[in-house]
Amino acid sequence: MxxxxxxxxxxxxxxxxxxxxxxxxxxxxxxxxxxxxxxxxxxxxxxxxxxxxxxxxxxxxxxxxxNMIWRFKEDNELVHFTAGTILWRKEYDQIRYCLMRRRRYPAGYYTIPAGHIELGETPHMSALRESFEESGLGVISIEQIAGGSTPYEGIELLDECRRGSIYHIWTLFSCECIGEPSLSEEGDVIGWYTQSEIINNLSLNRASGYFFGELFNETPKNVRDQ
Ligand SMILES: [Zn+2]
Ligand SMILES: [Zn+2]
Incomplete structure (x- = not known):
């Protein structure tokens, strides 16, 4: 070989x-x-x-x-299904968003909490599980902003993961949070960032770059190619 x-x-x-x-x-x-x-x-x-x-x-x-949901496309490319959360809180009149810098592939890029949806999970369950595992924050309200009630109804993004896929079907939620984030084994930095820091300073993975671009109506400057 x-x-x-x-x-x-x-x-x-x-x-x-x-x-x-x-x-x-x-x-x-x-x-x-x-x-x-x-x-x-x-x-x-x-x-x-x-x-x-x-x-x-x-x-x-x-x-x-x-436990993971996956399927092959007609052309034999591999597709995974992902639920992500934009976690935010209001500090006086400013909104800050919780991002984590990845310690694993793609290492060094900031991301929203997100992960592969498991068999038997709804996107909603998966998003709450992943956001808690990766941030430890308490969610006080949750709103779905992309995708549907099953993992299959989301937005397809080109977005590499360490489990080999380049295509992910995304479901996305927005959650108002309380508390301070804590690091999981997936990250080496976690914190609260303003819109300006996300647009101008952070190196973002592809999906986070896409979703913040949609949210802010402005494309972040440093987004990973794939
Ligand atoms: Zn080999
Ligand atoms: Zn994947």
Whole structure:
């Protein structure tokens, strides 16, 4: 096997192994495939930050978690389903937004709390779970601003994740919060930022850049390419 096979041919082979979409109970253990060549990576040698296979190391792999929702597109690209939250609070007359700087791929980019929707979850449940896991904040009101009542009705964005997908179907919520955020294992910085700081200063991952651009009606200056 060559070190860098065509992504589509690797995904075509993985689809043959995994099937067309996630089905509850079909896989019992996490399945990991090398992103360079599609080889099966023993889960014991895979770490969320990076794994090494033969002569190559990569922060990304194709990871199929038994709890995660995924499916293949007609062209064999892989799609994940994501719920995210814009967390905000009012300080006097100024609104600040909670963002976290990622410690894992794509490391160094600021993001809103977000994560893969799990089998059996509604986007609403998933958003509240992820926002609590990644910020610890208390939510005092929640409003849906993109997507529908199922994970499948969201907005498709090109947005790479460390589990190998480049396409994510997004559902988004806006939550007014109380408390101070606390760091999860996903991040190395977390805090409250103004609209101006988000537009001018922070390096944002692609989805956060897109959603803040929509919210502020102004495109943030530093957004990751993919
Ligand atoms: Zn490999
Ligand atoms: Zn993903």
């Amino acid at each position: 060559g070190a860098n096979q065509d992504r589509k041919s690797i995904l075509t082979r993985i689809r043959g192994v995994m099937g067309d979409e996630s089905v509850e109970g079909n896989i019992i253990e996490t399945q990991v495939f090398c992103i360079n060549d599609g080889a099966i990576i023993p889960t014991g040698s895979w770490r969320p930050e990076e794994y090494t296979h033969n002569d190559h190391a990569n922060p990304r792999a194709f990871v199929f978690d038994p």
